[in-house]
Every structure is written in C-alpha cells, then in structure tokens.
Amino acid sequence: MRDEVDGLVEAWRAERPDLDIEPLQVLSRVSRLARHLDRARRAVFTEHGLxxxxxxxxxxxxxxxxxxxxxxxxxxxxxxxxxxxxxxxxxxxxxxxxxxxxxxxxxxxxxxxxxxxxxxxxxxxxxxxxxxxxxxxxxxxxxxxxxxxxxxxxxxxxxxxxxxxxxxx
Amino acid sequence: MRDEVDGLVEAWRAERPDLDIEPLQVLSRVSRLARHLDRARRAVFTEHGLxxxxxxxxxxxxxxxxxxxxxxxxxxxxxxxxxxxxxxxxxxxxxxxxxxxxxxxxxxxxxxxxxxxxxxxxxxxxxxxxxxxxxxxxxxxxxxxxxxxxxxxxxxxxxxxxxxxxxxx
DNA sequence: CCCGTTTCTCTTGATATCAAGAGATATGCT
DNA sequence: AGCATATCTCTTGATATCAAGAGAAACGGG
Structure with missing residues (x-):
C-alpha cells in the first residue's frame, strides 16, 4: 500500500537530508485526506442542491x-x-x-x-x-x-x- | 479526554436518532484537525514572511x-x-x-x-x-x-x- | 507538408470571502 | 440617572480565486 505522502516524504528526504520530516507521515496525511473529503462532500451536497x-x-x-x-x-x-x-x-x-x-x-x-x-x-x-x-x-x-x-x-x-x-x- | 467532535456527535445523536453517525468519529476529526493545522501553518509561515x-x-x-x-x-x-x-x-x-x-x-x-x-x-x-x-x-x-x-x-x-x-x- | 487538434500561458469577468467600520441598542459603573 | 463601553448586524472596499476563453506554438495523421 502506497499513497501520495510516501512520495512526498521520499522527495523531501532526498532534498532536505538534514531534516527529519517524520511528522509529515501523520500530519500531511491528515491534510490531504481532509482535502479529498472536502471535494467528496461538495459532490454529495451538490446532488442534494446544497x-x-x-x-x-x-x-x-x-x-x-x-x-x-x-x-x-x-x-x-x-x-x-x-x-x-x-x-x-x-x-x-x-x-x-x-x-x-x-x-x-x-x-x-x-x-x-x-x-x-x-x-x-x-x-x-x-x-x-x-x-x-x-x-x-x-x-x-x-x-x-x-x-x-x-x-x-x-x-x-x-x-x-x-x-x-x-x-x- | 474529550474534544469538539464528541460534542458534535452527541448533538447529532439527539437530533437524528435515526442515523448512525459513527463515521463522523473518524472523518470529522480529520477535517477539524486539518483546519487547526491550516491555521497553525499560516502562523508559522507568517513568521518567515510567507x-x-x-x-x-x-x-x-x-x-x-x-x-x-x-x-x-x-x-x-x-x-x-x-x-x-x-x-x-x-x-x-x-x-x-x-x-x-x-x-x-x-x-x-x-x-x-x-x-x-x-x-x-x-x-x-x-x-x-x-x-x-x-x-x-x-x-x-x-x-x-x-x-x-x-x-x-x-x-x-x-x-x-x-x-x-x-x-x- | 499541411491542416486540424492539442497544449501552453495569460486575460477577463464574476463571486465569495475578509477586514474595517457604521449605526443602533444594551449594559454596567459611578 | 447618565455616560462610556460593549455588543449586534449590516455595509463597504479590497483581494484571491475560479471558469471560460484567447492567442500562440507544437504535434500528428493523411
């Protein structure tokens, strides 16, 4: 199983080896999941005219x-x-x-x-x-x-x- | 330990007892956490002029x-x-x-x-x-x-x- | 080689939001 | 009581975004 954030973390590790970007493993996923949820909710509400x-x-x-x-x-x-x-x-x-x-x-x-x-x-x-x-x-x-x-x-x-x-x- | 969403879920349970709003326990927390993160990130970036x-x-x-x-x-x-x-x-x-x-x-x-x-x-x-x-x-x-x-x-x-x-x- | 289609960036017009403030009423301290 | 301050809603002006489309260059099939 692999998602957007795995790629993100990989890229940052390569470019910023001085930083430990491990918090992104959790918090970036929270943000990105929320973005997907927003889009999906918009679609659901649109079907109900809201x-x-x-x-x-x-x-x-x-x-x-x-x-x-x-x-x-x-x-x-x-x-x-x-x-x-x-x-x-x-x-x-x-x-x-x-x-x-x-x-x-x-x-x-x-x-x-x-x-x-x-x-x-x-x-x-x-x-x-x-x-x-x-x-x-x-x-x-x-x-x-x-x-x-x-x-x-x-x-x-x-x-x-x-x-x-x-x-x- | 108690957060915003516990209150939210309680209120919906009272008003919509016909619905099982259990998915909100996870997904509402994702959205709300993301909102807090956005605000915090804005504050952090502002300190660096971005x-x-x-x-x-x-x-x-x-x-x-x-x-x-x-x-x-x-x-x-x-x-x-x-x-x-x-x-x-x-x-x-x-x-x-x-x-x-x-x-x-x-x-x-x-x-x-x-x-x-x-x-x-x-x-x-x-x-x-x-x-x-x-x-x-x-x-x-x-x-x-x-x-x-x-x-x-x-x-x-x-x-x-x-x-x-x-x-x- | 040529012409229709795609791709690329930028422009235009409309919209929802925010920050700041106005005007009206309520509240509280002396 | 009276006056200063707080609260409540709405208005105004500025801004960032999006959707749609324009113009220029690249691509590809016949």
Missing part, C-alpha cells in the same frame, strides 16, 4: 434542536466566518427559502434566523447522504480499527480545543 | 531538486489551482524576488519558473519551522502510535489517489 457553506449553516441550526433558531452572531462564531460573510449567507439562504429572519423579541438590535421546513428537509437529506458516503469510505475498516483511529485523532485534536465557541460538521 | 500559497509553490519547486525549475503548467497541476491563479501567483512571487521566469528553450509557448537563491532560503527556513511545530504537536505521541496512525490514515488515503498528477506539502 453548497457546502449552505450545509454548514443549516446543519448548525438543525443541530441546535427545536425551534431551530439562532442569532447571526452565534452562527458566525460556530462556523468561523466573519459577520459580513454571515450576512451574505443568510441573505442567500433566505432568498432560497431555507431560512427566515425574525426580529429577536429579547434584543432589539438582533434578529433570529430560523430553519424553514424545506431547509430542514434539505439538510436532513444531505446529512443522510453524507453519512452514507463516509460509511462507504470507511467500508473496509473494521470497527476496532475505526475506534483506534478515532482515539488517536482525538488525542491530537483535544489539546487544540481552545476557548473556541461551537462546532461545524 | 503566505501559505507562497510556500506551496516554492516548496514544489524546492522539492523538484536542482535546478529548481518547473513549468507553470506542472506547478498548477501539482498545487491544484487553475491557470489564472497560477499566473497571478507567479507574478507576485517574481515581484517579491522569490522566483524568476525564463523562456523554455525546448518549447516556445512555454516559460520555466526557477526558484531564486532567496526563494530557496525562505522556503528552507519555513519548512524547518513547520516541521518543528508539527513535531511539537505530536510531541506526546510515542513513535509506535505515530506509525499506527500513519498506517491507518494511509489505508484511507491511498484509494483516493486517483490518476491525479503531483503533490503539495
């Missing part, structure tokens, strides 16, 4: 539970985009009929963004398709190895969990 | 070995950007004195992009710093576990290695 950024926002609302309603501020912190970007995203999602803006009764500066019935259907269908795809990608890997992999990745990820707010997918 | 995209291009040239020279076409396939983007990148790298364009003696349509001495110094320093950071990130993990992790990731990555051309970082 852009990745649309899924991100709708999934955040869906995951928050009834009444599927959050402020733009919370949404932008959860999805790690700027306020200008979130305004633009909500505009387009509202135009598409997937969310609706309501004034916030508790804060006259603010609005609340609520998932529409169609928005919920779309994000539910897209998530199901995503999980199906991801399951097929892991298909060959036995449960014990999946758990080992998840555990090892968690040990790398958890120290990076800063005072950051929320989640994404 | 943007991530600058490092991508310069590293590609550096890794190709002497005379550190490639066509724009090969570079754009290697870094997975469009030709317009690569033209723009080479323009800016040339203005910064990190690469130089030369006519290709073997093909009058083409040019060759060559790493300058300063370009090489910069990319070498940035790579050293990157590896140092990545080593610190893996710091706690014993070599045997690193290898297990690399092996598991390779088994996911290698089927995705399509008839794609080259490499990146």
């Amino acid at each position: 852009e990745p950024w649309e899924f991100d926002v709708l999934a955040e609302l869906r995951r928050s539970g009834p009444p599927y309603e959050m402020s733009p501020g919370r949404l932008l912190r959860a999805t790690l985009v700027t306020s200008g970007t979130m305004t633009n995203r909500i505009d387009r999602l509202a135009t598409a009929g997937l969310v609706r803006r309501h004034p916030d009764p508790a804060d006259k500066r603010g609005v609340l963004v609520r998932l529409s019935a169609e928005g919920q259907e779309r994000v539910d269908a897209a998530l199901s398709a995503l999980i199906e795809y991801e399951e097929s990608l892991l298909g060959e890997m036995p449960p014990a190895e999946r758990e080992r992999l998840a555990t090892l990745l968690r040990s790398l990820l958890s120290p990076l969990d800063e005072p950051a707010p929320e989640a994404g997918v | 943007e991530p995209w600058e490092f991508d291009v310069l590293a590609e040239l550096r890794r190709s070995g002497p005379p550190y020279e490639m066509s724009p076409g090969r570079l754009l396939r290697a870094t997975l950007v469009t030709s317009g983007t690569m033209t723009n990148r080479i323009d800016r790298l040339a203005t910064a004195g990190l690469v130089r364009r030369h006519p290709d003696p073997a093909d009058k349509r083409g040019v060759l992009v060559r790493l300058s001495a300063e370009g090489q110094e910069r990319v070498d320093a940035a790579l050293s710093a990157l590896i140092e950071y990545e080593e610190s990130l893996l710091g706690e993990m014993p070599p045997a576990e690193r290898e297990r992790l690399a092996t598991l990731l390779r088994s996911l990555l290698s089927p995705l290695d399509e008839p794609a051309p080259e490499a990146g970082v």
Whole structure:
C-alpha cells in the first residue's frame, strides 16, 4: 500500500537530508485526506442542491434542536466566518427559502434566523447522504480499527480545543 | 479526554436518532484537525514572511531538486489551482524576488519558473519551522502510535489517489 | 507538408470571502 | 440617572480565486 505522502516524504528526504520530516507521515496525511473529503462532500451536497457553506449553516441550526433558531452572531462564531460573510449567507439562504429572519423579541438590535421546513428537509437529506458516503469510505475498516483511529485523532485534536465557541460538521 | 467532535456527535445523536453517525468519529476529526493545522501553518509561515500559497509553490519547486525549475503548467497541476491563479501567483512571487521566469528553450509557448537563491532560503527556513511545530504537536505521541496512525490514515488515503498528477506539502 | 487538434500561458469577468467600520441598542459603573 | 463601553448586524472596499476563453506554438495523421 502506497499513497501520495510516501512520495512526498521520499522527495523531501532526498532534498532536505538534514531534516527529519517524520511528522509529515501523520500530519500531511491528515491534510490531504481532509482535502479529498472536502471535494467528496461538495459532490454529495451538490446532488442534494446544497453548497457546502449552505450545509454548514443549516446543519448548525438543525443541530441546535427545536425551534431551530439562532442569532447571526452565534452562527458566525460556530462556523468561523466573519459577520459580513454571515450576512451574505443568510441573505442567500433566505432568498432560497431555507431560512427566515425574525426580529429577536429579547434584543432589539438582533434578529433570529430560523430553519424553514424545506431547509430542514434539505439538510436532513444531505446529512443522510453524507453519512452514507463516509460509511462507504470507511467500508473496509473494521470497527476496532475505526475506534483506534478515532482515539488517536482525538488525542491530537483535544489539546487544540481552545476557548473556541461551537462546532461545524 | 474529550474534544469538539464528541460534542458534535452527541448533538447529532439527539437530533437524528435515526442515523448512525459513527463515521463522523473518524472523518470529522480529520477535517477539524486539518483546519487547526491550516491555521497553525499560516502562523508559522507568517513568521518567515510567507503566505501559505507562497510556500506551496516554492516548496514544489524546492522539492523538484536542482535546478529548481518547473513549468507553470506542472506547478498548477501539482498545487491544484487553475491557470489564472497560477499566473497571478507567479507574478507576485517574481515581484517579491522569490522566483524568476525564463523562456523554455525546448518549447516556445512555454516559460520555466526557477526558484531564486532567496526563494530557496525562505522556503528552507519555513519548512524547518513547520516541521518543528508539527513535531511539537505530536510531541506526546510515542513513535509506535505515530506509525499506527500513519498506517491507518494511509489505508484511507491511498484509494483516493486517483490518476491525479503531483503533490503539495 | 499541411491542416486540424492539442497544449501552453495569460486575460477577463464574476463571486465569495475578509477586514474595517457604521449605526443602533444594551449594559454596567459611578 | 447618565455616560462610556460593549455588543449586534449590516455595509463597504479590497483581494484571491475560479471558469471560460484567447492567442500562440507544437504535434500528428493523411
């Protein structure tokens, strides 16, 4: 078994024999796998009429539970985009009929963004398709190895969990 | 030990009990870890006066070995950007004195992009710093576990290695 | 040898993002 | 109470990217 990174590591070893590039064996694979996943997710979402950024926002609302309603501020912190970007995203999602803006009764500066019935259907269908795809990608890997992999990745990820707010997918 | 994804999985389980979202345990961690890595790499490169995209291009040239020279076409396939983007990148790298364009003696349509001495110094320093950071990130993990992790990731990555051309970082 | 096709780089136009800031309301300290 | 500061959303201007295509040179079959 051989992948992109084996070639990468070989080339660096030849050109930079002074450096021990062994960390790339793990971390370069993480980055490259993530790039492939991004492309695949885009393809899956496209089949369900959603852009990745649309899924991100709708999934955040869906995951928050009834009444599927959050402020733009919370949404932008959860999805790690700027306020200008979130305004633009909500505009387009509202135009598409997937969310609706309501004034916030508790804060006259603010609005609340609520998932529409169609928005919920779309994000539910897209998530199901995503999980199906991801399951097929892991298909060959036995449960014990999946758990080992998840555990090892968690040990790398958890120290990076800063005072950051929320989640994404 | 607990990370972002544990919370994510919990929330989905509550809202979508019909779905088995177990694949997220692995693949969501891959994506989120990659996002953290991107941010950290950006910080490391900034200390060495490089943007991530600058490092991508310069590293590609550096890794190709002497005379550190490639066509724009090969570079754009290697870094997975469009030709317009690569033209723009080479323009800016040339203005910064990190690469130089030369006519290709073997093909009058083409040019060759060559790493300058300063370009090489910069990319070498940035790579050293990157590896140092990545080593610190893996710091706690014993070599045997690193290898297990690399092996598991390779088994996911290698089927995705399509008839794609080259490499990146 | 010639002409259609491919390959190569660069240009153009559209778009999503970010950084910075504006305007309105809420909050808290004295 | 009152005033300064913080918070919230949206606007503006700049930028990097992509998709599509133009122009020039190379290639290859008849």
